[in-house]
Amino acid sequence: MKLGVITDGISRDFEHALKRMAEFGLQHAELQFVWDKEVGDHSNEQIQQIKTLAEQYNITISCISRHNFAGLSVMDVEPADEIFQTHLHGLKCCIDMAKTLDTKLVRIMSGRKEMILFGHNGAEVWNVSNGAWDRFLKLMEPIVQVAEDNDVTLVVETGNNSMITSGFLGKKLIDDLGSKRLKILWDIPNTLYCADIPYPNAYEHIKDHIGHIHIKDAKVNIPHATLGICPLGEGDAAPYLADIATALKRDNYQGIISYESVYRPDGGTFEDGFRTCIPAFKRIFGDDA
Numbered sequence: 001m002k003l004g005v006i007t008d009g010i011s012r013d014f015e016h017a018l019k020r021m022a023e024f025g026l027q028h029a030e031l032q033f034v035w036d037k038e039v040g041d042h043s044n045e046q047i048q049q050i051k052t053l054a055e056q057y058n059i060t061i062s063c064i065s066r067h068n069f070a071g072l073s074v075m076d077v078e079p080a081d082e083i084f085q086t087h088l089h090g091l092k093c094c095i096d097m098a099k100t101l102d103t104k105l106v107r108i109m110s111g112r113k114e115m116i117l118f119g120h121n122g123a124e125v126w127n128v129s130n131g132a133w134d135r136f137l138k139l140m141e142p143i144v145q146v147a148e149d150n151d152v153t154l155v156v157e158t159g160n161n162s163m164i165t166s167g168f169l170g171k172k173l174i175d176d177l178g179s180k181r182l183k184i185l186w187d188i189p190n191t192l193y194c195a196d197i198p199y200p201n202a203y204e205h206i207k208d209h210i211g212h213i214h215i216k217d218a219k220v221n222i223p224h225a226t227l228g229i230c231p232l233g234e235g236d237a238a239p240y241l242a243d244i245a246t247a248l249k250r251d252n253y254q255g256i257i258s259y260e261s262v263y264r265p266d267g268g269t270f271e272d273g274f275r276t277c278i279p280a281f282k283r284i285f286g287d288d289a
Contacts (some may be wrong), residue, residue, distance in 0.1 A: 001249065001285050002256045004028025004062050006214075009261025010274050012036070014050060015182075017058040020271065028062040029054060029210075030258045031101075040066040047100050054101070056218075061101040062256040063093045063155065063185075063212055065254065068107035069143070074136045074163060075129065084085040091143065095150050105151045105212060105256075107185055108143060110164040111136060116167075136137045136163050136178055145182040155185035155211040158196075160227075167193040167202035171209050183211025187260070189218045189237045193227065198240040201245055204268070210253065215241070215281060216260040229263045232277040233284070245285045257285050 004161050005019035031039050051193045054061060077084050093191045094106045114129035147154045156164050164170050170184035184206055188198050196202050217235035219228045259281045263273035
């Protein structure tokens with residue numbers, strides 16, 4: 001199993017994060033924020049510095065993970081709009097960065113959530129955000145075309161507050177667009193907030209479409225609109241993690257599993273949270289598990 005981490009969850013000081021990765025035997029770095037910038041905003045010289053440091057510590061880059069298209073309203077935005085074109089430009093910058101850093105994986109987000117997309121027996125009149133899914137597909141078409149033109153793979157994250165909140169919706173998006181350049185970035189704890197059942201339900205439905213995985217753990221309270229991050233193996237994802245790890249090994253998953261280091265213990269730092277959680281991460285998903 002190929003294990004890594006989103007580096008800014010340790011530190012935005014890239015070399016410091018690489019040292020901690022090396023300390024724990026993690027070999028695949030997912031880049032989101034490096035130094036004072038989000039990926040896609042770095043100069044060519046800074047990208048070369050990232051490449052040099054990664055090579056120095058024998059770390060490969062797994063994914064370029066800007067928040068492309070996050071928060072856009074599918075009901076109000078058109079592909080020609082300036083805000084959409086700004087996000088599209090950011091995606092193109094990430095693709096250029098990915099090529100320099102020898103990865104073909106770039107993350108995208110999926111706009112702002114419309115809660116009810118489909119319905120029947122009256123719900124289609126009273127409850128559904130009519131037209132939202134079709135408008136979403138229209139926005140996705142030029143995004144996927146950029147990936148196809150550049151021979152890279154986009155991974156759409158199952159994100160909170162986004163159109164793609166579940167594995168089911170991720171697979172439906174891929175099926176409806178019909179592109180081999182689009183896969184699911186399966187953030188398993190995020191999907192708990194839409195009441196998805198990660199295993200076996202979601203996994204068996206999407207296993208052939210997973211391009212990248214995020215792991216963390218959390219306590220979810222949907223009625224209270226509350227989320228609390230907790231040590232890995234102590235939250236609502238815990239009952240599913242071992243079965244998912246076994247299934248990924250059984251099915252010869254070839255992608256990366258990134259630990260998303262967003263747990264911060266009381267009075268501590270995110271690096272403290274990283275140190276707390278990585279032993280469980282390696283125990284569950286490592287080769288010796």
